[in-house]
Amino acid sequence: MSYKIPMGPYHPALEEPYKLDMICDGETVSDAKLHIGFNFRGIEHLAETRNYIQVIALMERVCGICSNIHTLTLCQAMEKLTGIEPPLRALYIRVVMAELERLHSHVLWAGIAAKLMGFKTMFMTCFALREKVMDVLQAISGNRVNYSMNRIGGVNRDIEDPLALLSMVEELEREMVHTIIPIFTTSTTATLRCAGIGILTNEKAISCGVVGPTARASGVPQDLRRAAPYAAYSEMEFDVPVEKAGDVRARLLVRALEIMQSCRILRQALTKMPSGEFNTGDGKIVFSTGTATSRVEAPRGEVVYSVSWKENSRNPARVHVRTPTFQNMPAIRWMVIGARLADTPLIQASIDPCYSCTDR
């Protein structure tokens, strides 16, 4: 007997509204269709009505998890249009913020994945740890969600004593290594739920054009921090973890290893941070006519901003955003076909979807 079962737009497994219509035979999914657009807020249009200072605050609100990445990408694009070069210290601070955000996003994802496996104790542990990452973010920026760190030509706030943050980062790393990573890699019930499900083969990953950890878990070694370094990433030493299995467990492992690499980058950025100015000051900003694009490796994958400007205008002519979830979500269909119904919440979550980014 085949029947259609909707997951969403409001579902306990989803952080945000979207809908996955699944055709099932018994407990096996035979096909799926994805519907998005439940969280459309018209932010791209709104951006055209805001000036170059307001638009940064606006784009920060595209996403509640990777808010820093959006302003970073936008500011990089606007810096190309204005010809302003941020000072080196600002680039290091941007790396620190981006990596802390990656930590917090990955830990949050690990918590959600645990919840979807019915592993609520793990969910609580992950969220307690995420609080600590947010404490570090708050210590730097004064904010826990929308950090307001980026501006054209640098950052808004300095990290006055980078070495003082090292102990916090080391504590985070210790907890990751001692609690979260071992539970996910050794717990029998967790492994049983993750291994061999939601497989995205290497060929399918390339043909769907998936990005970020989803691609790296299917054996596609792409990472913009390595391939097209921005901020101060060219001066950092780190590995790009790649797994070949392409299942949910591989995606989990890739993220777990990325957490370790993030801690490694953080340590380098904090110890090597050069002295000097952290922005170019409050001088007049002049935009030239044209379109600039900027790409950044967000926690979920590649974020692209395309910003168009007309000379002498205070507002952008067009701000276009392409988020990693937009690239990754078509792959969900191929992942859930043939899967057990019980695994579909976990499979759809394994790409770490962010539909408020995608819908904007």
Added chain:
Amino acid sequence: MNLTIALARLLIFPGLLFAVPTAWFFLWVERKAVALMQQRIGPPFMQPFFDFIKLLGKTTPARSGVSGLLMKAWPLLAVSAAAGAVGLLPVLPLSGGFQGDLVLLLALMELPSICIIAAGFSSRSIFGEIGSAREAVLTVSYNVVFLLAVVSIAVSQHTFRLEALAQLPASPLRWLGVLAILVCLPAKLHINPFSLPNAEQEIYSGPMIEYAGPELAMWELSHGLEWVAAAGLVATLAVPHFAAGWIDSLLFVSLSFGIVLLLSVLAAATARLAIDTTARFYWRCALMFAGLAIASTLLMRLRA
């Protein structure tokens, strides 16, 4: 057992009057224990009782296309069956009972599961139906081990009377049986790692999806009573009465409490398994237990 005693056992002790507060207490112990393990504060002591009263005060909106009478009947039947099961437990020593009450107890303990299956299908919700189908598969899987264990204990001790079973000294087969029953309890009580029929993140709590108000309160109560009956059955089989009056009862209650704690720890430390893994697990258990039971019987024969 005459009618008055039977009614007193069903309604007063260890039936409804004792069982209902115990059910709430066990529900609280489970929630509190899990909360403490998750570094949360957890609910106050009276919370399960407050939940029950609050739900009783709500009105259920009319549901189109669903038989209201059936929807009301299933939770009531489940509560009655679970209360009846608790009523049969030999909490007090020398409390009577009759030959074959173990069979009745097993039947009554099974009724709530059947009610859940029926309720899911009666609700005509796709999520309820999937939950019911899962519950059916789960019931078939764990009951093979569960019934095999209980029946082999009873046969090895030559009685189907709970009171007599409680007084007989334990044999190795009996310990094996108690262990097998303990393995089945998480599935019977729908807790992790076998919380499949009521998985919120997958099927919105399955058969319970269309329930609200007093009917949901009844389901909660029947769930609590199932905890009491299941923990009580294990306590009966695990600790033989030595006819020292209240000490036996105290031992019975504290052992039940220990079992609830044990199951809560298991629930907090595991993720939910999928249905095919669960079925495979229980059939393997059944095979293993059957093998061990036969071996132990043969050994006993040889010794005799």
